[in-house]
Each structure stands twice: as C-alpha cells, then as structure tokens.
Amino acid sequence: MSIVEILFWFLTALALFGALMVVFSKNPVHSVLWLISVFFSISGHYILLNAQFLAIVNMIVYAGAIMVLFLFVIMLMNMNTESEPQKSKWLRIAASLSGGSLMLVLVAALKDTSGRVTGVFKLDGNIGLIKNLGQVLFTDYVLPFEISSVLFLSAMVGAVLLGKKETNSIIS
Amino acid sequence: MPINYYILLSVALFSIGIVGVLTRRNAIIIFMCIEIMLNAVNVLLVAFSKMHHLRAFVADRATTVGTDAQLFVFFIMVVAAAEVTVGLAIIVMLYRNIHSVDINFLNRLKH
Numbered sequence: 001m002s003i004v005e006i007l008f009w010f011l012t013a014l015a016l017f018g019a020l021m022v023v024f025s026k027n028p029v030h031s032v033l034w035l036i037s038v039f040f041s042i043s044g045h046y047i048l049l050n051a052q053f054l055a056i057v058n059m060i061v062y063a064g065a066i067m068v069l070f071l072f073v074i075m076l077m078n079m080n081t082e083s084e085p086q087k088s089k090w091l092r093i094a095a096s097l098s099g100g101s102l103m104l105v106l107v108a109a110l111k112d113t114s115g116r117v118t119g120v121f122k123l124d125g126n127i128g129l130i131k132n133l134g135q136v137l138f139t140d141y142v143l144p145f146e147i148s149s150v151l152f153l154s155a156m157v158g159a160v161l162l163g164k165k166e167t168n169s170i171i172s
Numbered sequence: 173m174p175i176n177y178y179i180l181l182s183v184a185l186f187s188i189g190i191v192g193v194l195t196r197r198n199a200i201i202i203f204m205c206i207e208i209m210l211n212a213v214n215v216l217l218v219a220f221s222k223m224h225h226l227r228a229f230v231a232d233r234a235t236t237v238g239t240d241a242q243l244f245v246f247f248i249m250v251v252a253a254a255e256v257t258v259g260l261a262i263i264v265m266l267y268r269n270i271h272s273v274d275i276n277f278l279n280r281l282k283h
Contacts, residue, residue: 023201099191
C-alpha cells in the first residue's frame with residue numbers, strides 16, 4: 001500500500017465521519033466544527049489529485065470565510081442543544097431509508113466504471129497551478145468571470161437589503 | 173487509484189447531505205448539508221479532470237486537458253459563496269421575525 005493510498009483512505013474516512021457527525025450531532029456549533037474538518041479533508045483530496053490552487057481556495061473560502069460566517073450566525077442566535085428542534089422518529093427513519101436507497105442505486109449504477117486517476121506518471125501535475133488556470137480563466141472564461149462579479153454585487157446588495165431593519169415594512 | 177473510489181466517496185457524501193436535509197429541522201444545519209452536497213460534486217469534477225488529464229498526458233506531455241473542469245469547480249465555489257451570504261441573510265431575517273430557525277414554522281409562506 002503506497003503512501004498515496006494510505007492518505008486517500010485516511011482522508012476519505014475523515015470526510016465521511018465528519019459528514020455523518022455534521023448530520024447527527026445535536027449541538028449546531030459541533031456541526032460547524034465537523035464541517036470544517038470535512039472541508040479540510042476535501043482539500044487534502046484536491047492536493048492528492050494535483051489541484052493545488054483549488055485546495056488552497058477551498059481552505060480559504062470554505063473552511064475560512066464561509067464557516068466563520070456560519071459560526072457567527074449560530075452564535076448570534078444563541079442556539080444550544082436544548083432548543084434544538086427534532087423531527088419525529090418515523091420521519092427520520094423514512095428520510096434515512098430514502099437517502100440510503102439513493103446511494104444504493106447510484107453505487108449499483110456506477111460501480112463498474114473503468115478509468116484510473118493515478119497511473120505510471122507521477123509527476124504530471126501542473127494543470128492545477130495558478131499559471132495554467134489563470135491563463136485559461138482570463139482568455140476562454142473571461143465573460144463568466146466578469147458575470148460572477150455582477151453576481152457577487154447583487155448578492156451583496158441582497159444580503160444588505162435582507163439584513164437591515166425594516167423601518168417601513170417591506171417584508172412583513 | 174481507480175476512479176471508482178472517488179465516485180463512491182462522492183456518492184456517499186452526497187447521500188449523507190440528502191439524509192441531513194431530510195432529517196434535520198434546523199435551517200442552518202440544512203444549509204450546511206447543502207454545502208456538503210456541493211463539495212461532493214466538486215470532488216467528483218476534480219477526479220474526472222485528473223482522469224482525463226492522465227489519459228491525455230500519456231500521448232502529449234504538454235497537454236492542458238482537464239483545466240476546464242477545475243475552472244468549473246472554481247465557479248461553483250464562487251456561486252456557493254454568493255449563495256451562502258444571501259441564505260444566511262434570509263435565515264437571520266427569519267430568526268428576527270419568528271424567533272426560531274425551525275423550518276416547520278415556515279410551511280405557510282405567509283402568516
């Protein structure tokens with residue numbers, strides 16, 4: 001078993017366990033902390049797949065910015081285990097069964113896929129670096145890049161509009 | 173490393189996200205489960221990018237096949253960041269109006 005395979009299984013176990021703990025832990029703050037571990041293990045997977053830029057962006061944007069935002073909102077709302085709403089038992093069993101059967105169907109449909117991710121060439125990893133990605137981003141994908149800036153502007157305006165106190169009752 | 177392992181990892185993460193959306197009633201936990209599902213798709217895109225790059229790399233050492241998928245993942249992250257800001261603003265507004273983040277209070281759309 002090579003070092004890449006050991007790392008792969010370790011990161012996979014960490015990601016799946018963290019995702020399960022996000023769903024099943026009672027305290028929302030614990031859910032956020034487990035989700036951060038999921039994002040770090042996914043960043044490790046990106047490094048194993050030679051996508052270094054995406055790994056760093058995943059760490060900074062997801063594990064850094066977005067999770068801090070989640071944690072901030074949760075602490076602002078002062079939620080804890082006692083006030084945590086629960087669904088009924090049968091509804092939870094039905095939801096788990098439907099999710100499990102979706103996984104079963106997808107695994108059964110895709111289990112015979114052929115193709116390899118790592119082969120005999122170990123040092124083939126320079127498409128994930130900033131040089132190559134930036135060249136393609138600013139030549140072929142420059143229009144979607146500019147449109148995404150408009151998307152960010154509209155998201156910012158929308159968040160400010162939703163977040164401010166309504167003095168003249170727009171919403172309610 | 174066969175591509176199957178990455179497909180299985182991605183399917184498992186996606187299913188855990190779906191189970192979380194269906195079982196929990198806290199709106200913020202549901203939002204986090206949606207983030208897990210987005211990340212499962214991102215892992216799969218990067219794995220397929222690597223697979224195609226490896227196949228093209230055997231023929232040509234200077235190939236850039238597989239860059240598009242990684243940029244697609246980049247754009248998914250951009251859209252997810254915008255989505256999180258608006259979604260959390262909606263949840264905060266919700267909490268201010270009904271003093272709870274329980275989605276069972278939201279099945280009426282107007283009250």
